[in-house]
Amino acid sequence: MDPRSEVVLRQQDQLKGRVLFIHAPNDQLLIELRDTVQGSIWTWNFADHQAHLALGLDSHFAVTFPEQSFDQVVIFVPKSKELLSYIIHQVASHMQLGQSIFLVGEKKGGVERAAKQLQTYGKTLKLDSARHCQFWQLILQQQEQEKPLEAWLKTYEIQVADQTLKICALPGVFSQDHLDVGTAVLLPYLTQVKSGKLADFGCGAGIISCYLAKLNPENVVHALDVDAFALKSTELTCQYNAISTNQIQLHAVTGIQDAPTGLDALVSNPPFHQGIHTSYAVSEDLCQQAKHHLQGHGELWIVANRFLNYPILIEQYFGHGDTKTDQQGFKVLYACATNR
Incomplete structure (x- = not known):
């Protein structure tokens, strides 16, 4: 299993309700989560999307936030800083104030830098550091008006x-x-x-x-x-x-x-x-x-x-x-x- 997913499982007590996993890896993470979590996936990787569907998971292959409501979001940090900015914007324009946004990523993949990108939207808290990864939480305090994709x-x-x-x-x-x-x-x-x-x-x-x-x-x-x-x-x-x-x-x-x-x-x-x-x-x-x-x-x-x-x-x-x-x-x- 991907080490980032292992860290999420270590912290699954933090998760509840309808949770959107953004850019989740192709592994067994959602299958191993407790029944109290109703997991969905938003991915832009078609190979991962097909693998998720083969496991019977609710997976969305798109460049925009799924047309559903969620209680929480877990973002797996992408390589691109600009892409993460876009993803955070999408989340901040679809989630409600007071909802939790979690961030997980590898240390060498820039997770600490990514956590700083979240700070515009509220106070961040590091919940875990293991498997050369970190797991952060943000309580959303600042929403955004969604910009068109062309922007x-x-x-x-x-x-x-x-x-x-x-x-x-x-x-x-x-x-x-x-x-x-x-x-x-x-x-x-x-x-x-x-x-x-x-x-x-x-x-x-x-x-x-x-x-x-x-x-x-x-x-x-x-x-x-x-x-x-x-x-x-x-x-x-x-x-x-x-x-x-x-x-x-x-x-x-x-x-x-x-x-x-x-x-x-x-x-x-x-x-x-x-x-x-x-x-x-x-x-x-x-x-x-x-x-x-x-x-x-x-x-x-x-x-x-x-x-x-x-x-x-x-x-x-x-x-x-x-x-x-x-x-x-x-x-x-x-x-x-x-x-x-």
Whole structure:
């Protein structure tokens, strides 16, 4: 069980009634709570959401607070400070004065900093410190009027060849306020990508999806991500750049196994972080399984840190791969499904 969940269980005497667990990990926490707690989950991680549903839990996959009333809230601290600010705002605009808001997180994940973010809304009290985690309580003394989602957007423009794109990103989304180096290295090579039915795996703020759609009005781009905030950001980026809804299909996915099949090309700047921890599993699965989602002569395009072993994996599963460029610490990797 996640150590944060273990700390919550240590303090479950504090919990009662209808309790919303925000960003709860994929484990047995809600099952092990006493019957006096009626637990629900709000998550923006689709893989966690599917796991919660499989356990028969009341799980909500969304970027906004569930349309229910709750007696208490437990926030599992996310990695992003900006995302936590948004989550606290959502809570403070939906909960009632005098209700308890609990915060749990790892010390190395910034839980003490997160507790300071709560102080705007009342006095905070640390209830527990164990398993390298902390558990805090706030009695809500200051409510907020809910702001529209667009108020939390960060926008910036990028120039790619003759295209100017306006990028929109919500809190917690990769490259929220600037173009990351990896995507910048990849973008000039997207003119070489085969047209047709395309997928952008790990779409983030929608930079790759939007540019692929702009390159050819006949392209249909399937934007795939595990994160609800990323999918909403991609949707808004495409709206701001006047991309037709017929060109963009948004998909919440648990991994590459949920991608459409029969693709002409699969493009990705794959993630290698899960929360505050480094994880290469998602990217390695992409290299291993991508070929099953491509049609004959279908293409795989990846940009990745040069120190990662993706060229070896691509060679293993595609039979051959090419390095299109190696610059600024990143490689653009290419493979064709018919290569042996």
